[in-house]
Amino acid sequence: MRLSCPLCGERDRREFTYQGAAAMVDRPAPGATTEQWSDWLHLRDNPAGRTRDLWYHEAGCGAWLVVERDTVTHEIFGTALVGGDHAD
Amino acid sequence: MVELTAQTPWAALLPVTAGATGLSAWDPGPMTALMPYRGRRAALSEAMQAAHGLGFPDPGEVTAAPPLRCLWTGRGQAFLMGGPADPGLSAQAALVDQSDGWVALRLEGETAPEVLARLVPVDLRPAALPEGRTLRTLCGHMTVSITRAPEGLEILAFRSMAGTLVHEIADAMRLVAGRAVLG
Numbered sequence: 001m002r003l004s005c006p007l008c009g010e011r012d013r014r015e016f017t018y019q020g021a022a023a024m025v026d027r028p029a030p031g032a033t034t035e036q037w038s039d040w041l042h043l044r045d046n047p048a049g050r051t052r053d054l055w056y057h058e059a060g061c062g063a064w065l066v067v068e069r070d071t072v073t074h075e076i077f078g079t080a081l082v083g084g085d086h087a088d
Numbered sequence: 089m090v091e092l093t094a095q096t097p098w099a100a101l102l103p104v105t106a107g108a109t110g111l112s113a114w115d116p117g118p119m120t121a122l123m124p125y126r127g128r129r130a131a132l133s134e135a136m137q138a139a140h141g142l143g144f145p146d147p148g149e150v151t152a153a154p155p156l157r158c159l160w161t162g163r164g165q166a167f168l169m170g171g172p173a174d175p176g177l178s179a180q181a182a183l184v185d186q187s188d189g190w191v192a193l194r195l196e197g198e199t200a201p202e203v204l205a206r207l208v209p210v211d212l213r214p215a216a217l218p219e220g221r222t223l224r225t226l227c228g229h230m231t232v233s234i235t236r237a238p239e240g241l242e243i244l245a246f247r248s249m250a251g252t253l254v255h256e257i258a259d260a261m262r263l264v265a266g267r268a269v270l271g
Contacts, residue, residue, distance in 0.1 A: 007147040008224065008225075011225070014226065015225065015226060059231050060162075060225060061147065062162040062165070081163075
């Protein structure tokens with residue numbers, strides 16, 4: 001498996017660490033209810049198909065990426081830097 | 089006053105030659121990590137131009153104004169090498185001294201990419217990594233920075249990994265040289 005890092009280009013999977021669903025990036029507002037925080041922390045979709053995940057390019061540029069891929073076909077549709085492209 | 093003598097981490101490990109490849113150490117001198125504050129990348133690059141005559145490198149790029157060089161080393165991070173950084177740059181970026189935290193190797197010879205192909209999961213042949221380009225990747229399990237310079241491939245790694253790094257690369261050099269002898 002290879003992932004295309006927006007900064008480094010196509011790289012081997014061993015350079016990356018998987019974190020989990022990309023929904024973690026969308027934090028609730030600071031004044032959100034306990035239930036909203038609980039849902040954000042604990043509830044995950046488990047799709048058979050397209051999913052968006054966070055990957056860390058640990059052994060490369062150190063960027064966090066959102067990788068959109070298919071859990072059934074293993075096809076990778078695209079990668080993007082978390083936080084846009086400031087300070088790269 | 090005690091006079092301290094700087095020691096290299098290599099002891100008697102270097103240089104190593106095997107077949108058409110040579111591995112040697114070089115002294116990167118003062119090194120400073122430059123990490124621009126949010127939205128200050130362009131301002132940092134301008135300040136660097138004014139103070140040192142080189143800009144902040146794009147991903148994979150090396151900027152140079154001899155004897156200084158600035159190596160891209162990650163997202164929002166570059167290393168200024170070859171001399172001290174102007175303290176005025178700290179208005180635009182976090183500056184962290186890296187001197188002596190890293191060791192530098194040079195792998196020379198046409199078979200250098202072939203040697204590193206055994207350890208590094210990235211294509212390092214001149215077509216893929218031309219002169220003046222740099223990248224971050226793995227060498228075995230160690231994170232490294234690899235740059236193509238006129239003399240060969242330059243490898244930066246954490247000083248604590250120095251012995252292991254030489255061991256791994258020297259082994260790969262001997263194996264590639266052995267294959268060449270077998271034809």
